[in-house]
Amino acid sequence: xxxxxxxxxxxxxxxGVGLDQAGVLAVLNLPDExxxxxxxxxxxxxxxxxxxxxxxxxxxxxxxxxxxxDCHFCSQSGLFTSPVRSVWLDIxxxxxxxxxxxxxxxxxxxxxxxxxxPDARLMKQMREGVAAIKAEVDIQVAASLGMLSxxxxxxxxxxxxxxxxxxxxxxxxxxxxxxxxHSWEERWETLRMVRESGMEVCCGGILGxxxxxxxxxxxxxxxxELDPHEVPLNFLNPRPGTPLGDRPVVEGxxxxxxxxxxxLAMPRTILRYAGGREITLGDLGxxxxxxxxxxxxxxxxxxxxLGRPATADLELLDDLKMPVKALSATL
Numbered sequence: 473x474x475x476x477x478x479x480x481x482x483x484x485x486x487x488g489v490g491l492d493q494a495g496v497l498a499v500l501n502l503p504d505e506x507x508x509x510x511x512x513x514x515x516x517x518x519x520x521x522x523x524x525x526x527x528x529x530x531x532x533x534x535x536x537x538x539x540x541x542d543c544h545f546c547s548q549s550g551l552f553t554s555p556v557r558s559v560w561l562d563i564x565x566x567x568x569x570x571x572x573x574x575x576x577x578x579x580x581x582x583x584x585x586x587x588x589x590p591d592a593r594l595m596k597q598m599r600e601g602v603a604a605i606k607a608e609v610d611i612q613v614a615a616s617l618g619m620l621s622x623x624x625x626x627x628x629x630x631x632x633x634x635x636x637x638x639x640x641x642x643x644x645x646x647x648x649x650x651x652x653x654h655s656w657e658e659r660w661e662t663l664r665m666v667r668e669s670g671m672e673v674c675c676g677g678i679l680g681x682x683x684x685x686x687x688x689x690x691x692x693x694x695x696x697e698l699d700p701h702e703v704p705l706n707f708l709n710p711r712p713g714t715p716l717g718d719r720p721v722v723e724g725x726x727x728x729x730x731x732x733x734x735x736l737a738m739p740r741t742i743l744r745y746a747g748g749r750e751i752t753l754g755d756l757g758x759x760x761x762x763x764x765x766x767x768x769x770x771x772x773x774x775x776x777x778l779g780r781p782a783t784a785d786l787e788l789l790d791d792l793k794m795p796v797k798a799l800s801a802t803l
Contacts, residue, residue, distance in 0.1 A: 474498075474506050477513055480736050485517050490737045493693035499733040500685050504725055511728060511764030514735040518765050521739040525797040526789055527702075527768040529580035529614075529744070530573030534561050534597065539586040541618075541653045543641070545678055547711035548586035566601045570609045577786060577796045581605065582614040582637060588654065589619040595627060602631045614674065619658055625665045635672035635701065638662050643691035646683045650716075663698060672701040676746065679730055680708035680722035688730060692737040702768065703741050705734060707748030722748070724757045728764060735765030744768035755788075762792055 476491075476498035483489050491499070502510055539548045561569075570581045583601060585594055594617065602613050615628060616637035628636065640659055641647065647656040667673050675698055677691060695703055707722045722730075727749075735743055745766050749758055762769075769785050789796060 473509055474502060476502070477506070477509055480513060480517075484736050484739050485513065485520060488521055488739050490696050490739055491733075492737075493689050496692045496733045496737050497686060497689035499736060500689055500726075500729050502729060507725055507728055507732070510732040510736075511760060514732040514765035515763050517735055517739050518743070518767050522742070522767050524794060525767070526762075526794045527580060527742055527744070527797045528576065528578040528786070528789075529582060529768065529770050530569070530576065530578045531582040531584055531616075531770055532561065532566065532569040532573075534566065534583050534585045534594070534601065539588070541588050541651065543651050544715040545641075545650065545681060545708060545711070546586075547714055563597070563601050563604050567604050567608055570605045570611055570613075574609050574611045576783075579612055579797055580614055580635070581609070581611045582616060582635075584616040584637075585618070587618045589621070590617040590624060595624065598628070598633075599631055602633060606632060614672075616674075619654065619662045620665060622665055625662075625669045625671075629669050629671060633671065635674050636666045637674035637702075637704070638666065639677050639704065639706075640675055640691070640694065640698075641677040642681050642683055643687045643694055645690060646681070646687045650681050660698075663700075673698070674702040674704065675700040676702075676704035676706065676744070678706040678708050678748070679727070680719065680748075680752075681716060682719060689733070692734050695734075696737045699738075699741075701742060702744055703734065703738060704744045704746035704770070705731065705766075706746040707752040709748040709751055722752045724753050727752045728757065728760055731761045731764050731766060742768045744770065746770050758785075759788060759792070762788070762794065 476495060480491055484491060499510055573581045587594060605613055612634050614635040614637060615633045638659060642650055644656045663673055663675055679688060707727055708719060710717050710719050743766050753761060
């Protein structure tokens with residue numbers, strides 16, 4: 473077994489201490505024949521420090537398209553020629569989406585808006601929407617509304633939003649190649665306020681944006697420093713009309729290396745399958761990732777791209793004897 477995996481067995485599996493940036497890079501550089509061993513170790517780490525349960529989540533877009541930011545991977549930017557028009561979802565549709573999500577067995581429902589940050593109209597609709605969902609659906613509500621002020625953080629806490637998603641997207645050194653209309657540091661500041669508010673922090677990113685392997689390791693180390701409750705791991709699904717629309721899809725073996733490496737960097741974190749896994753990994757790779765450190769999935773469709781049917785993921789979890797996390801009776 474490679475030296476880095478021997479080190480990780482003692483440091484991560486036995487002691488619960490994640491790999492540093494150099495260790496993550498060593499895992500990302502493992503030859504193909506050692507990837508199964510890395511995935512097996514990552515699975516053991518996940519089982520020891522997180523347990524066997526898998527958290528299932530559905531997401532819905534409250535405001536789609538027309539975003540003023542220039543995130544180069546995103547078809548919701550109003551600055552690109554991507555075919556996503558700006559639309560708002562009404563409250564009854566939001567509640568219905570939450571009901572459909574809960575019907576799959578999901579415990580988490582995330583409301584997302586394509587904005588730089590929420591304005592008064594969006595915050596009002598969030599307040600009404602969260603109240604309507606809580607009145608009718610037994611599900612936890614999360615939100616992803618861009619960069620926040622302290623006042624907005626406090627308001628979301630008051631609404632009963634228990635988790636906030638704000639992805640760093642990529643490492644600090646590569647971020648200016650992906651976004652120019654705001655900074656990595658601005659995103660970090662929102663995450664700091666969210667953490668201090670008591671809301672759970674959900675923060676991940678997208679692999680395959682053009683970053684080097686070294687920068688991928690840097691990203692894992694920066695996420696580990698943030699220590700979020702959850703890390704959604706996306707793989708670029710190139711969108712027509714965006715600056716990254718012609719980038720190649722991440723190779724399946726590289727995606728699996730990354731899953732193992734991120735798990736070994738963050739042994740206690742919820743590591744969630746998010747966008748792009750269908751085209752990057754397919755059915756077999758999806759299974760390999762669930763047996764290689766992943767312990768949460770987004771079911772159904774994503775914000776602007778199609779996912780696998782929710783039933784396919786739930787059947788796979790049942791086949792793998794991985795129990796779906798139940799909603800806490802104390803909520």
